[in-house]
Amino acid sequence: xxxxxxxxxxxxxxxxxxxxxxxxxxxxxxxxxxxxxxxxxxxxxxxxxxxxxxxxxxxxxxxxxxxxxxxxxxxxxxxxxxxxxxxxxxxxxxxxxxxxxxxxxxxxxxxxxxxxxxxxxxxxxxxxxxxxxxxxxxxxxxxxxxxxxxxxxxxxxxxxxxxxxxxxxxxxxxxxxxxxxxxxxxxxxxxxxxxxxxxxxxxxxxxxxxxxxxxxxxxxxxxxxxxxxxxxxxxxxxxxxxxxxxxxxxxxxxxxxxxxxxxxxxxxxxxxxxxxxxxxxxxxxxxxxxxxxxxxxxxxxxxxxxxxxxxxxxxxxxxxxxxxxxxxxxxxxxxxxxxxxxxxxxxxxxxxxxxxxxxxxxxxx
Numbered sequence: 266x267x268x269x270x271x272x273x274x275x276x277x278x279x280x281x282x283x284x285x286x287x288x289x290x291x292x293x294x295x296x297x298x299x300x301x302x303x304x305x306x307x308x309x310x311x312x313x314x315x316x317x318x319x320x321x322x323x324x325x326x327x328x329x330x331x332x333x334x335x336x337x338x339x340x341x342x343x344x345x346x347x348x349x350x351x352x353x354x355x356x357x358x359x360x361x362x363x364x365x366x367x368x369x370x371x372x373x374x375x376x377x378x379x380x381x382x383x384x385x386x387x388x389x390x391x392x393x394x395x396x397x398x399x400x401x402x403x404x405x406x407x408x409x410x411x412x413x414x415x416x417x418x419x420x421x422x423x424x425x426x427x428x429x430x431x432x433x434x435x436x437x438x439x440x441x442x443x444x445x446x447x448x449x450x451x452x453x454x455x456x457x458x459x460x461x462x463x464x465x466x467x468x469x470x471x472x473x474x475x476x477x478x479x480x481x482x483x484x485x486x487x488x489x490x491x492x493x494x495x496x497x498x499x500x501x502x503x504x505x506x507x508x509x510x511x512x513x514x515x516x517x518x519x520x521x522x523x524x525x526x527x528x529x530x531x532x533x534x535x536x537x538x539x540x541x542x543x544x545x546x547x548x549x550x551x552x553x554x555x556x557x558x559x560x561x562x563x564x565x566x567x568x569x570x571x572x573x574x575x576x577x578x579x580x581x582x583x584x585x586x587x588x589x590x591x592x593x594x595x596x597x598x599x600x601x602x603x604x605x606x607x608x609x610x611x612x613x614x615x616x617x618x619x620x621x622x623x624x625x626x627x628x629x630x
Contacts, residue, residue: 275425338611473577481536493556500551510539
């Protein structure tokens with residue numbers, strides 16, 4: 266039979282009264298929490314997975330904590346990765362407060378504040394009620410919780426309508442979302458717990474090693490007096506006559522300007538040793554003519570004239586070479602004879618090349 270027409274079955278004044286009583290109850294016995302709506306910028310077109318989202322707005326809202334015995338029991342799980350926190354909290358908020366305080370703001374946002382396909386509600390319902398995936402900042406525990414389920418029909422249509430939303434929340438697990446609410450208390454929660462560590466991975470490397478030799482009578486510099494012209498291939502550089510110590514060697518570097526190939530540089534490979542007079546630099550072959558070069562030698566002071574390197578792998582950049590300081594710069598030329606020879610041992614690491622100079626041996630002659 267139909268309802269008794271002489272009694273009001275949930276008139277608007279009765280519904281407003283119940284809603285006002287609930288709002289007052291929440292303001293007395295509730296706690297302040299921050300509601301952070303999720304802005305979705307990109308989703309996967311196939312499985313509708315959120316690929317990019319942001320939390321940059323926050324709303325202070327009163328909520329009643331249903332967990333009177335603390336977080337859900339058994340929420341701390343020991344796994345192979347250590348202790349995993351699965352804390353849960355159940356919060357009750359006023360439906361009227363949400364619809365009047367938060368929903369109008371969300372309707373004015375043109376960026377993707379709500380996306381996804383929910384079969385039970387249309388787009389308007391998603392704006393007017395809390396949504397799964399939004400965040401709740403719980404100041405008492407200084408933690409962020411993610412809304413996993415929204416119960417919108419409890420209690421079940423008392424006096425013909427609903428008055429509250431019950432939010433089932435789990436401890437939020439950071440997943441590259443952008444959180445920038447300008448509230449330091451909230452933003453620092455992510456800064457302290459979510460961070461990016463840059464790991465530089467390199468292949469297995471091996472230090473290089475080598476030996477440098479010093480001597481007098483070495484070629485100090487080669488001067489290119491004429492670059493020549495008409496070269497079709499790289500010419501050979503001949504240094505003659507042979508020295509009484511170690512023969513020097515060099516190569517020619519060619520360049521092409523306006524279709525004419527010439528020599529741009531004579532690069533010294535081995536400075537040699539034992540030269541008493543500057544040797545002759547001859548540029549032979551290559552199909553060109555006119556190139557000429559001379560050189561200068563150092564007959565008094567000993568210097569590094571050759572470096573031989575062996576081994577070494579895995580270098581990501583060219584390492585620098587550092588020579589140790591030479592002897593006393595105030596020493597006279599008579600103290601250093603033409604027969605000074607010694608070895609310098611050195612080793613590579615991943616960034617620098619350090620030389621260890623052994624003691625000099627002086628010939629009294």
